[in-house]
Structures are given as structure tokens and as C-alpha cells.
Amino acid sequence: xxxxxxxxxxxxxxxxxxxxxxxxxxxxxxxxxxxxxxxxxxxxxxxxxxxxxxxxxxxxxxxxxxxxxxxxxxxxxxxxxxxxxxxxxxxxxxxxxxxxxxxxxxxxxxxxxxxxxxxxxxxxxxxxxxxxxxxxxxxxxxxxxxxxxxxxxxxxxxxxxxxxxxxxxxxxxxxxxxxxxxxxxxxxxxxxxxxxxxxxxxxxxxxxxxxxxxxxxxxxxxxxxxxxxxxxxxxxxxxxxxxxxxxxxxxxxxxxxxxxxxxxxxxxxxxxxxxxxxxxxxxxxxxxxxxxxxxxxxxxxxxxxxxxxxxxxxxxxxxxxxxxxxxxxxxxxxxxx
Numbered sequence: 224x225x226x227x228x229x230x231x232x233x234x235x236x237x238x239x240x241x242x243x244x245x246x247x248x249x250x251x252x253x254x255x256x257x258x259x260x261x262x263x264x265x266x267x268x269x270x271x272x273x274x275x276x277x278x279x280x281x282x283x284x285x286x287x288x289x290x291x292x293x294x295x296x297x298x299x300x301x302x303x304x305x306x307x308x309x310x311x312x313x314x315x316x317x318x319x320x321x322x323x324x325x326x327x328x329x330x331x332x333x334x335x336x337x338x339x340x341x342x343x344x345x346x347x348x349x350x351x352x353x354x355x356x357x358x359x360x361x362x363x364x365x366x367x368x369x370x371x372x373x374x375x376x377x378x379x380x381x382x383x384x385x386x387x388x389x390x391x392x393x394x395x396x397x398x399x400x401x402x403x404x405x406x407x408x409x410x411x412x413x414x415x416x417x418x419x420x421x422x423x424x425x426x427x428x429x430x431x432x433x434x435x436x437x438x439x440x441x442x443x444x445x446x447x448x449x450x451x452x453x454x455x456x457x458x459x460x461x462x463x464x465x466x467x468x469x470x471x472x473x474x475x476x477x478x479x480x481x482x483x484x485x486x487x488x489x490x491x492x493x494x495x496x497x498x499x500x501x502x503x504x505x506x507x508x509x510x511x512x513x514x515x516x517x518x519x520x521x522x523x524x525x526x527x528x529x530x531x532x533x534x535x536x537x538x539x540x541x542x543x544x545x546x547x548x549x550x551x552x553x554x555x556x557x558x559x560x
Contacts, residue, residue: 257480260472261488267469269495272347273503274462276338282451284339285443287459288332292440294463295470296433302471303426311426312434319419320428324435326408331436332443333405340398342506344497348387348516349402351490354523355380356410370533376525383518386511425474483531490520 271291278287303311314320337346355377361367369377384406388399419428451459476485493516500506 254480254484257476257478257485258488260476260479261485262491264469264472264476265489265491266495267465267472268492269347269499271462271466271469272334272338272343272492272496273499274458274465275335276343277503278455278458278462279335279339281455282449283443283447284332284335285440285446286448287335287462288328289437289440289444290459291462291466292328292433292436294460295467296437296463298464298467299429299433299470303430307426311424311430314423314427314431316419316423320423320431321435323419324432325439327432328436328439330405330408332440333401333408337398337402337405340401342504342508342512343500344493344506344508344516345387345512346398346402347493347496348512348519349384349399350406350409351493351516351519351523352380352384352403353406353409354526355384355519356407358410358526360410370529372525372529376522376529380519380522380526383515383522386515386518388515389511429470481531483528486527487524490523493520 275287275291278290334346334350337349358369358373358377362369362373384403388403423431473489479485497506497508501508
């Protein structure tokens with residue numbers, strides 16, 4: 224019987240604890256750090272969206288999309304490639320990566336089109352319905368069995384979307400439809416990534432995404448291009464850098480703390496977007512936007528915690544055998560060690 228130092232014995236036992244207990248035992252300072260990182264990411268996402276809205280008012284949509292994708296690719300490559308080299312692109316799922324990138328290319332283009340036609344906060348609020356469509360796609364595509372909580376969240380959430388979209392509200396409607404189309408497509412992307420993450424590393428997913436977006440958005444330059452001046456060129460570069468930093472902070476936040484602790488703070492994007500929209504374009508949030516956004520956000524949070532509870536239950540079920548047979552492991556799982 225090998226001899227264990229006390230610290231090594233503790234680590235050996237912790238490795239046998241279900242994930243939900245490990246998440247609960249995560250130091251509180253890491254959770255605070257994760258929340259701070261997520262809030263920082265929301266600020267960066269809102270700024271990137273604001274820059275996109277500003278530039279699409281001056282330049283063709285395709286040029287704005289290509290500028291953001293290219294600069295984001297350069298920034299991500301500068302961080303990832305020195306550590307991984309081109310081997311980061313090695314994969315057996317080339318077509319899956321291309322399909323995912325194509326879907327995101329269209330999805331992001333819809334988002335920027337929505338920015339050009341409606342208030343920034345309104346477009347962002349509608350994109351928050353993506354988890355609702357993701358849950359719906361999971362039911363249809365992955366044959367998942369939805370519980371009462373998920374069906375209720377979906378129903379109420381879609382009512383919130385309708386309140387924000389306000390069908391028949393004139394010119395607001397077209398921009399809202401683009402934002403809604405983005406939410407539908409991005410919801411599908413979420414489901415696709417969930418499956419791909421089982422075989423692909425985070426860096427592989429990121430670099431394939433950035434490279435595919437840059438290539439596909441380059442094709443949009445055929446529909447119009449206007450050479451930017453020096454100041455606007457800096458705005459294009461800043462847009463991509465800010466977007467890349469936002470992605471980085473978001474990823475670090477999810478590594479630092481459980482998703483249930485940090486993901487709710489992602490909705491701060493709506494707050495910053497509303498502030499930017501008011502300060503730059505004078506957009507005043509309407510009662511319908513505030514009420515609909517609150518319903519959509521609440522539905523998204525219900526789905527988040529429902530999925531987390533189900534994942535924890537599955538983890539407990541799969542790990543119940545070893546822990547049930549080990550009294551010391553049961554004490555460790557209960558937090559008494």
C-alpha cells in the first residue's frame with residue numbers, strides 16, 4: 224500500500240468528488256475574481272458593439288465585419304500561435320469548423336445590420352434570447368428531454384422577445400428581425416460547439432473560428448469598400464482588439480469560477496450598451512425595452528440554473544458508486560475533511 228502524505232491524500236480524495244461539490248468548494252476570492260473578469264468582458268463587448276454601430280454608419284457592413292474579424296484574428300494569433308504553432312489547426316473535423324464559422328459569420332453580420340437600424344440596447348436585448356433558441360434546438364436536434372422549468376422559461380422568454388421586438392412597430396421591426404435572426408443562428412452555434420468541445424481544444428475552436436470568420440467576411444468586400452482614413456483605421460483596429468480582449472476575459476472568467484456564479488453578470492452588457500447608446504446616439508430606453516429585456520434575462524437565468532442543476536445531478540449519479548463505498552470520501556464530499 225503506497226504511503227500518502229496528508230496533502231496528497233486530500234487531493235486524491237478531492238479528485239473523486241463530483242464536479243458540483245468541487246465548484247461549491249472553489250475559494251471565494253476566485254469567484255470574486257471570476258465575477259470581476261466577467262464584468263470587464265461585458266464592458267469590452269459593449270464597447271466593441273458600439274464601435275461596430277458607429278463604423279457601420281459610415282462604411283459598408285461587409286467592410287466593418289472584415290475589419291473586426293481580421294484584427295481579432297491577428298490579436299488571437301499573437302497570443303495563441305507562439306505557444307501552439309500551426310498545430311493548433313490540426314483537426315479531423317474540418318467541415319464542422321467551417322460550418323460553425325459560416326454560421327457565425329452570417330450571425331454576426333445580422334447583428335451589425337441590426338445595430339445600424341435600431342438602438343444598440345434593443346439589438347443586444349434581442350440577442351440575449353440566443354440561449355432560449357439553443358435550448359429549443361437541443362430539444363429538437365439532440366433529442367434532450369425538457370423539464371417543466373425549461374418549457375416554462377422558453378415560453379416566458381419568447382413573450383419577452385415579442386415585447387422587445389414589438390411586431391408592427393414600423394422601421395424598428397426590420398432591425399429587430401435581423402437581431403432575432405442572429406439569436407436563432409447563434410443559438411444553433413451554441414449547440415454545435417457543445418458537441419465539438421468534446422474532441423476539440425479551446426484554442427483550436429478559437430483559431431478556426433477567427434480564421435474562418437476573416438476569410439468569409441473578406442468575401443463581403445466585393446459588395447463595397449471605402450478606404451478608411453487614419454482615425455477611422457484606428458477605430459477598426461480598436462474594434463478588433465477590444466473584441467478579442469472581451470473573448471479572453473470571458474474565457475478566463477469561466478475558468479476562474481463556476482458558470483452559475485459568473486454567467487448572470489454577462490447581462491451587464493445590456494446596461495453598458497444602454498449607457499453608450501444614450502451618450503453617443505441619444506437613445507432613451509423605452510418601457511417595452513426595459514420590461515421585455517427583464518423577462519428575457521430572467522428566462523435565461525432560469526435556463527442557466529436549470530441546466531446547472533441537471534448537470535450536477537448527472538455528475539452525482541455517475542460518481543455515486545465510488546463515493547458511496549468510501550466513508551472518508553463521503554465525509555470529504557460533505558465538506559467535513
